[in-house]
Structure formats: C-alpha cells, structure tokens
Amino acid sequence: MSPARLEAFSDGVLAIAATLLVLELQVPSDTDNLARALVAMWPSYVAYLTSFATIGIIWVNHHELIANVRRVDRQLMFLNLLLLMIVSVIPFPTALLGRYVTAGDGSHIAAAVYGGVMLLMSIAFTLLWRHVNQHHRDTALDPGRTRREGRLFSIGLLPYAVAIALSFVSAPLALAIYAGTAIFYLFPWLPEAPPRDASEAGSST
C-alpha cells in the first residue's frame, strides 16, 4: 500500500468525522422564544468548534507525519486504523458534552468522557508517531525536530488528563481547557516539515 492511499482514506474519514459534527446541533423544537433557545445551546457551539479544530489539527499533523513514510507496513496500517476509529467517535462525546455541560450531575461525566476520548486519541497519535519514527525514520528527518515533536505531543496528553480530573469539579472549566488545547495547537510551534522530495507533489495527490 502506498502512503498516498493511506492518506486518501484517512483524509476521507477525518473529513467526514468533522462534517458529521454538525448533526449534533439540533434545531430546537421550542418555537416560543427561538432566540433564547439558540443562545441556550452555546455549549454545543463551543463543543462543535473545539472538536472541529481538534480534528483539523489531527489532519495537519497526520499529513506531516505520513509525509515521512515511504512504504506502509501492516502495523502502521492498523495503528492508523486505531487512530481513525477513535477520531470517528468524536461526534458522540461532542454531542454528549454539548447537551450535558450545563446539566448538573451529568455534566461531570460528560466532560470526563469527552476528555477520555481526546486522551485516547492523543495516545493513538503518539503510538503512530513513535512507530513512524522508529521504523520509517528518514535520513532526511532532522533528529532535533523529532525531539521537539516528541515533546510537543507529550505536552498534549497533559491538558486532557488534567481536564478529566477537573471535570468532576466543573464541567465548563474542563470544556475551557479542551478549547484552549485546540487553540494552543493551532499555533505553529514547530517549523514546517520539509517536503518529502520533489516527487511529493505527484505522489501525494
């Protein structure tokens, strides 16, 4: 299997998971005061934006990671499938968090479940990243960059773990940490990965 095929399938799953998020935004059936009903849905909007941004970031990082791979082995394929399986489930905790974050007792569980899925996703990405670094390390790949990437991804596990614990104190606070983590990763902390080589434009299409 060529890395291009793996990327095309992964892109498909990521694009669909991101676009399905909109289905959690349900048209309110209360017609008396639509404005108020829409405003009361604010946790759903925050959850939508956070999850969409998170999937977008995974997509960008996934692309940069696979750019280092020249030949897909079976283990890589299944680690990738594990990541996609977790990303595909994100619409569920997103809907859960949007519906329950302001709902008393349920809010703690909802926030913790969301964090749990995000943590699993980070772990799956880290496993994929390690596998690529151990078995597909390019001579072209800068070891300093690898170290910095490793540090950046490890940092990623921390806020999710902390937010899961804080979920039981305050669900909105946990949601704020999830949103903040997504915003943090939107910034380009690492220089852009150099292109695979001149043939990249062709082979990654």
Place this chain on the structure above:
Amino acid sequence: MSPARLEAFSDGVLAIAATLLVLELQVPSDTDNLARALVAMWPSYVAYLTSFATIGIIWVNHHELIANVRRVDRQLMFLNLLLLMIVSVIPFPTALLGRYVTAGDGSHIAAAVYGGVMLLMSIAFTLLWRHVNQHHRDTALDPGRTRREGRLFSIGLLPYAVAIALSFVSAPLALAIYAGTAIFYLFPWLPEAPPRDASEAGSST
C-alpha cells in the same frame, strides 16, 4: 503540504456538507394528507436548493483560487480550515430556516441566523482570497482580474448584510435574497481562470 492535498480535503468537506443537507428534509409523520404535508415543507426545499447552490459556488471559487497557489503555508491552511468550519455548519441554519421561516416570531431569528452564517462564510472566503493574493500572487495572475474578483466578492457581503437586517421585517423576503444571491453567483461574471500550467492536469488530480 501540496495544494492538491489541501484541495482534496476541502473537496471532501464541501461534498459532505452539501450532501448532509438532505438530512434536514424530514419525512412527515402525518399520514392523513401527505400531499399537503409535503407542500407545507416548501421552505425546506428552497433552503436546501439555496444552500446546495451556495456550497457548489464556494467549491468552484475555491478551486479557482487554490489553482493560483503553488505551496501551502500554515496560515493558508488555517484560513482554509476556518472556511471549512463555517461551511460545515451550513446544514444547521438551513434546517433552522426550513423549519421556522413560516413560523411567526421564530422566523426572524431563523432568517437572521442563516444570513449570519452566510456572512461569516463570505468573510472567511474573502480572508482566504486576500491571503492568496498577497502571498501567492503569481506573475501569471492578471492584476485586472484580481481587481474584478475583489469587487465581485465584496459585492457578495452586501446582500447577506441587507438580508440579515430585512430578516426582522420578513423572513421569506430574506430567504428570497439568499436564493437570489446564489442564483446571481451561478452566472459566469468573470472569465474563467487560466489553468495553473501544463502540469495542472497531473498535480490537481
């Protein structure tokens, strides 16, 4: 990241957002008079057609815009993600408008929310267009065309702003403006962009 990858992912999200619109068309549960129930759903059909055409137009313009780009920088990637995030949400205001446009008080809010999402989408597209024009201007890109494109996209913001204001007068009127704007942009006001170069057929696949 090659422009081809960016386009493939964007195409995926745009295609899915357009196709998910059909889920807002809900089979009526009233069996007594199905014909009447289906006719009463006319605002949903207008909203469906308007949103589908709008996403189709974004797709065409997005393609012509990215055709000018040779190398994707990180800022372009995130401006593009912002656009996709807004386009992906279109099924929600579409369902809202379809359900509430004939529903008294709620109709004004529904029409304004629809216009608000369309306005945000236009702004995101304009930001993306500006970025491409400032940082990826090709020597091949005709400055006269750039001026005319800029004027055409600015015109686009106007009807949405006007329709949002008119939403509070009459929601069906606002819907008519949204549909009219989509129809206006279906016409080829600009000559077709010249292909990137001979390698386009290969690299844009």
Place this chain on the structure above:
Amino acid sequence: MSPARLEAFSDGVLAIAATLLVLELQVPSDTDNLARALVAMWPSYVAYLTSFATIGIIWVNHHELIANVRRVDRQLMFLNLLLLMIVSVIPFPTALLGRYVTAGDGSHIAAAVYGGVMLLMSIAFTLLWRHVNQHHRDTALDPGRTRREGRLFSIGLLPYAVAIALSFVSAPLALAIYAGTAIFYLFPWLPEAPPRDASEAGSST
C-alpha cells in the same frame, strides 16, 4: 478545472448520497416482536436497494461520460452541479417511499414523488450528456455509439413517467417499476467505452 477534479468531487457526492441511504433504515422501537417489525420494513429495503443501485448506475455512466471530456467549461460544471443536487436529494424520497408505500392514501403521493425525483435526475443526466456530445465530442467517439447511448437514455425517461402515472393506481407496482428499471440498467447494453487514451490511467486518478 480538469475533468479529474470534477470527477473526484462528483464521486464524493455520489458515494455520500449512496451511503446516507442507510439512515432511512430506522431501528424499530417495538421490542415485543422484533422479527415482525423488521419484516414489516420490507418496502424500506426495496427502496434502499433500488436507490443504491440507481446511484451506482449513475456513477458508472457519469464516469464513462466524463471520460470523453478534456476540458471542463463553466456550463458543464453547472449542469454537473444540477445533477449532483438532484442525486443528493434521493435519500429523502427513498425514506418517503419506504415509510409510506404500504400506507394507504399517502402511498400514491410517496411513489409519485420518488418517480418525480428519478425523472428529474434522468433529465439532468440527459442534459449533461447532450452538452458533452455537442461541445466535447471527441474525434475518437464513435457516432454509432452516441446514437445508441442517446436511445438508451431516452428509454430511461419512459419507465419513470409511466410509473409516476401508475403511482395513483398502485404504489407497490410503481416501486416494482423503479426496481425493474435499476435492474435493467445493471446489464451492459452497450459495449464498454474505450479509454480516453494512454494518459487516462494517470489523469483520472
């Protein structure tokens, strides 16, 4: 725009429309006799299979049609968008037909609406086919084949028109005609179109 891009976007919309059909199959909430509840859903299964096969056939024919195109003009792009807009709506009449075909009065309307969407789809495909034949006729395209294709597609309009009329007599009969039409087109009535040329393998990826 290259034909390859047009095909990729169209493939995306067709694949999603076909896959969304499954959402019309709703898990019965009656637990007393699940077997009977599932058997009672038989019209939904027939509607699913018919619509899936129909979209599959459109996909195959769409591919063979676009294989004749070397450069996408704006009119082709919008005729294609019109076709996609109609195909994307197919999950709605499919759900309608599945739910109402055995439901007395509503069944006639449901069967006629399904046929109406199929007829519109056939017309949109015929318009696209005509445009390609008039403006993108390849010297390589056999005129005899064109004639036979034209006849085959015209034949397609007929069963839909007949079934719409028969809908008001018997909805299951109309459904049988829709299913029969799909089965008819599954057979290879025409010899396979010759590949565009040796570069096809590359440009259509």
Place this chain on the structure above:
Amino acid sequence: MSPARLEAFSDGVLAIAATLLVLELQVPSDTDNLARALVAMWPSYVAYLTSFATIGIIWVNHHELIANVRRVDRQLMFLNLLLLMIVSVIPFPTALLGRYVTAGDGSHIAAAVYGGVMLLMSIAFTLLWRHVNQHHRDTALDPGRTRREGRLFSIGLLPYAVAIALSFVSAPLALAIYAGTAIFYLFPWLPEAPPRDASEAGSST
C-alpha cells in the same frame, strides 16, 4: 475505468460507512444518572468497534485484491457495487444489535440479522475475489498465495454461520464471536502482497 477510480470510489463508500457508525451512538436523554446510562450502552460500543474494525479489514483486503487488477471489466464493477451495497448497510444491523442485544426476545433476531449481513458481505467479497482470481490473474500472482487466501476467506464464512445459529441461544455470545472474528482478521496471517509494480505509487493515488 481504471482500477484507481474504482478504488477511490470504494474508499469513499467504505470511509463513509465506517464514519456513519457513530450515529448509532445516541446521547441518552436520561439525565438522572448519566454514568449508569452510558455504561448500559456497552453493547453499542462493542458493536461500534466490531463493525468499524470489520469495515477497516474489508478496506485493507479490498485494496490488496484490486492491486492485482489492471483493467476493470463491467462484471468486476458490479460485483464491487454489490459489496459496497452490503457494506453500506452495516450501520443498520450495528444499531440494531447495539440496541437489542440485552433486550430479551428481540436480542436473538438482532444478533442473527447482524450475522446475516456479515455473511452476505463475506459472500460478496468471496465472489469479487474469485472473479479477480479467474479473470485478472497476474503471472506475478503466486498460486500458493492464492490458495492460502482462498482458505483464509472461506474460514471467514464459518464463524458468521455459526454465530447466526448461536444467536438463538445467546445474543451476547454471538456478539463475542463477531468481535472475535474481527480481531482474528486484524492479525497478518498472510505475508503482504507484493506491490503491483513500480508504477503503483503513481497509478493508485
């Protein structure tokens, strides 16, 4: 039609079917004890994971199978469409199994229906595999490998047939067999198929 197009369309359908599985996970409307409500949904999680893994395995095997094909004939295209039609329906029995596996009488039917769809899917894949082996056998294809593949796929039909029978004894037991079958096929029982040839990287993009 080039094998690359067939693969791209198939990948699209497989990716969407896998991602739509998440829609069977419905946010519980019971707010009193969200934790308990989420735990009670365990059959839905097992069904989600099993179906996602199964579709992932089909994708991997589908890719390796089509890698042997150089030219798509019409029969291959329709056998492939048959497979996609069955895979696309998987979200329905998955939702059915998740909802009914712990629900007394309905559980037996739900488990048997799930197994039935899986069995049909296996049969469709076997038909596709036979067609490729009979009509597209490459001189490069190792006959020993073909024999082992054939044995491995035949083994696949067995657990589904057994589990359907056992569904009427215990639905959770049948679910365990479905999950176990997916896990069994995750292991690389066969050596990786050799790449088609040097041009694969280009033609499979």
